[in-house]
Amino acid sequence: MIEILSESGLATVQDLGRSGALRWGVGTAGAMDGMALACGNLLLGNEEGAAAIEAQVFPFEVRFETDGAFAITGADCSATLDGDPLPPWSAAWAVAGAVLRLGLPAPGRWRGARAYLCVEGGIDVPAVLGSRSTQLRGAIGGFEGRALRRGDRMRSAPPASGAPGVAEVGVVPPVIALPLDVDGHIAVRVLPAAEYDRFKPASHRAFWSEPWKVTPHSDRYGFRLAGPALETLAPLEMRSHGIVPGVIQVPPGGQPIVQMCDAQPSGGYPKIGTVIEADLWRLGQAPIGGSVRFVETAWDDALAALDGNRRWLDEARRLLDLHRTRSTAR
Structure with missing residues (x-):
């Protein structure tokens, strides 16, 4: 379980979005940076679309009330755990009582504006119309359909059966691997x-x-x-x-x-x-x-670019699984 310590400034629970509901007038919602959310989940052995916290106003702080693994991706926010610096785009382990702090995003056009806190198993909130994403207009999904507030407490779901586990290694962000x-x-x-x-x-x-x-x-x-x-x-x-x-x-x-x-x-x-x-x-x-x-x-190039994103995520998954296998063999 984690507790929100800061007035979160429109931090919300998001997954990869709510598809198929536009015909009912319900938007897709989901992470503004789906690549970051998916990669954070891969670092933890979650399904790519597991729910996470999207933070967009900083500093942002949470307290871990139980031991557990987490990953930080997206904007480089000089994250610290109980004051100790954490590398961006990597997973780490928190003990009960530890405080995670995300500072102001580092300067530079590629540093980003939104960070993602993923936890092992994913944030455990009810799925609404097939998604756990928060749609603020209409108060749909997420944590009570609203932005997170100081004092909110959320549980993580149990890791899926057969999940590969946490990879104690970082990932090169796609903005560097796929520059444009x-x-x-x-x-x-x-x-x-x-x-x-x-x-x-x-x-x-x-x-x-x-x-x-x-x-x-x-x-x-x-x-x-x-x-x-x-x-x-x-x-x-x-x-x-x-x-x-x-x-x-x-x-x-x-x-x-x-x-x-x-x-x-x-x-x-x-x-x-x-x-x-x-x-x-x-x-x-x-x-x-x-x-x-x-x-x-052009249309064909747009489809090829989407395939390129998929290949990047598949390669990230392959390398993370390889690292897990080698770590287990030691």
Whole structure:
């Protein structure tokens, strides 16, 4: 069991998301950086989608009330356990009473904005519509459907039968293993969307060539970006229609909004592009005040990128299992 010690600033319980519920008006939720959550679980021998805590305001502290293994991935937050430093992207063991502290993310465009605390067995909260993720709008899933507060206590589920166990080794983060940046900015690949041709040529050029700043009005629902105003060829009114995380809508003011994990399932603004599924984790780690660049891609390349993510996770699993086997043989 763990106890939240800090006013957590919208820390929530998340897994890899709630698929199949958009038709009922329920968003996907899930980790903003699914690669980090999956890797943290692999370090512990959990299923990739086991529930964990996503922290996005720091410092963040928890106390372990029982002995247990945990892993920290995502943003490099100079984590300490009872004051002793912990390496990022690795697993460790805590004894009852130990306090884990996540400090401010280290500076640098690749250091990230969100950290993940995974525990052996996963955070034990009820599954709602097939997921343990917190959907704040509607108070669905997670810990009582809300953000975590000081004094909240959560149990970990028992490790699955036949789980490989904890790997006492670190992992190279995917942002290093799978780099993608443009002129020093975080970059994400984008498919032109349905209304792309309804925008002016100058807006097309600006969309692909200019950096876009992540404004303070950004959150898990959507990233509101600041940059050159994007203009349509003519005024465009649309009925509300289905949208998914990654869709880039452009409201009348011309400043794009990227729908993120907690996005509502419908919207009526014209869509200029869609961040590919394989790169949503990159965007999810963009800090407030940071900037991103959009890189045009094609459907086949988007599928290949998703396959590349899968290969990275499979290789991480293979190497961690190999390390466990060698450690047992000693």
